[in-house]
Amino acid sequence: MLGNFSYCNPTKLYFGDDSLKFLGNELKKYGDNVLLVYGGGSIKRNGIYEDVIEILRAAGKNVAELPGVMPNPTLQKLYEGIEAARKQRTDMILAVGGGSVCDYAKALSVSVNCSEDPWDKYFIRFEEPECETLPVGCVLTMAGTGSEMNAGAVITNPEKKLKIGHVFADEKIMPRFSILNPKYTLTLPKYQMVAGVYDIFNHICEQYFSGDDDNTSDYISEGLMRSLLHSSRKAVKDPLNYEARSNLMWTATWALNTLVAKGKSCDWMIHMLGQSVGAMTNATHGMTLAAVSLQYYRHILTYALPKFARFAANVWDVCVNGKTEEEIAREGLAAMEGWMKHLGLVMNITELGATKEMIPDLVKGTLILKGGYKVLDESEVAEIFRRSL
Numbered sequence: 001m002l003g004n005f006s007y008c009n010p011t012k013l014y015f016g017d018d019s020l021k022f023l024g025n026e027l028k029k030y031g032d033n034v035l036l037v038y039g040g041g042s043i044k045r046n047g048i049y050e051d052v053i054e055i056l057r058a059a060g061k062n063v064a065e066l067p068g069v070m071p072n073p074t075l076q077k078l079y080e081g082i083e084a085a086r087k088q089r090t091d092m093i094l095a096v097g098g099g100s101v102c103d104y105a106k107a108l109s110v111s112v113n114c115s116e117d118p119w120d121k122y123f124i125r126f127e128e129p130e131c132e133t134l135p136v137g138c139v140l141t142m143a144g145t146g147s148e149m150n151a152g153a154v155i156t157n158p159e160k161k162l163k164i165g166h167v168f169a170d171e172k173i174m175p176r177f178s179i180l181n182p183k184y185t186l187t188l189p190k191y192q193m194v195a196g197v198y199d200i201f202n203h204i205c206e207q208y209f210s211g212d213d214d215n216t217s218d219y220i221s222e223g224l225m226r227s228l229l230h231s232s233r234k235a236v237k238d239p240l241n242y243e244a245r246s247n248l249m250w251t252a253t254w255a256l257n258t259l260v261a262k263g264k265s266c267d268w269m270i271h272m273l274g275q276s277v278g279a280m281t282n283a284t285h286g287m288t289l290a291a292v293s294l295q296y297y298r299h300i301l302t303y304a305l306p307k308f309a310r311f312a313a314n315v316w317d318v319c320v321n322g323k324t325e326e327e328i329a330r331e332g333l334a335a336m337e338g339w340m341k342h343l344g345l346v347m348n349i350t351e352l353g354a355t356k357e358m359i360p361d362l363v364k365g366t367l368i369l370k371g372g373y374k375v376l377d378e379s380e381v382a383e384i385f386r387r388s389l
């Protein structure tokens, strides 16, 4: 049964290879002082920066730049952004980049006028902002996180060895608009492209593998997964295939814009395991998920055989005739493993820099959630990390 819920997603999307032309009109809705936030330089190499700057100039904006937002943005970088935004008296934040840049812009939005330390308030106590927040707009250059249409922000605190995400409850933290041009993703290195693909897949799985009720969200999820498998195979073979890359980008947005979580329970345990690996190693987000996923799913499989068997049949086309539910379920995961290897994903945490000696810290950094089919204890978390080495 679908549970009760409210649904509102205010992010306006512009999708397609001409979508940047709508930026100028959007900018008119906000004040003159724009803080342009971006990453380590990819937008300068592929020409997106020049195009965005030209539109900002034509709109008569006062632009301050905040470059250098790193993958897995840090708390230190957030402090730097708070100072820059206060100095500029920023009216709106324009994020141009991947999920890290979009997340960072949202974290900045709730922190600029906050009188408390944002780490303690938002990432330890998970409170909502009471201060005035700044509007955020995104020009997305990488498909994966869904950050372009959700209220999530993930910040890493290297000193505390913690990487923590907060999904804000208030829709006004979601980007006011996002520009999704699939062509922008064509310059992504293959490693980042496939990490993004797995991030998308895992977002859908985290919302799918929970609960045993019949609900529309799971059927939507199966459709999204099938589309993703198809497009990812095409994109790995032919990375410049616009059709495949545009479908990947659109699937990423729908995988984590709150829709498929509506009316059902969700798990998110793989993200907790992956974030702990990310905090210790600074590895690419999607790869941290790929490296622990199969060990986690094989660990919880027997607690949810009907759902894993459904996944095998409906997503992987596993033939069910004459097989037990467990055989079907295991075949589904084997098919998933084959696809992951075909993409070239990192399948263990050793390759990401994790060691046996880190396991106690990895366990400490893993938040244990209760939404899944099996609530883990710390010894099970340690065992999953050990098997993922």
Ligand code: NZQ
Pocket: 038, 039, 040, 041, 042, 043, 046, 069, 070, 071, 072, 073, 097, 098, 099, 100, 101, 103, 141, 142, 143, 144, 145, 146, 147, 150, 151, 152, 153, 154, 165, 184, 185, 186, 187, 188, 189, 192, 196, 199, 256, 271, 285, 286
């Ligand atoms: O920094 P630049 O130079 O721009 O390079 C980036 C970066 O090195 C590069 N890149 C991005 N677009 C490119 C490109 N290179 C060439 N051409 C392009 N068009 O790719 C690298 C990775 O970028 P990043 O933004 O870090 O990747 P992603 O989009 O995967 O974002 C990861 C962050 O998002 C968080 C993750 O934890 C991680 O911190 N997440 C946010 C979520 C949310 N808001 O809901 C949910 C996710 O589960 C995730 O946790």
Ligand code: ZN
Pocket: 145, 199, 203, 271, 285
């Ligand atoms: Zn993710």
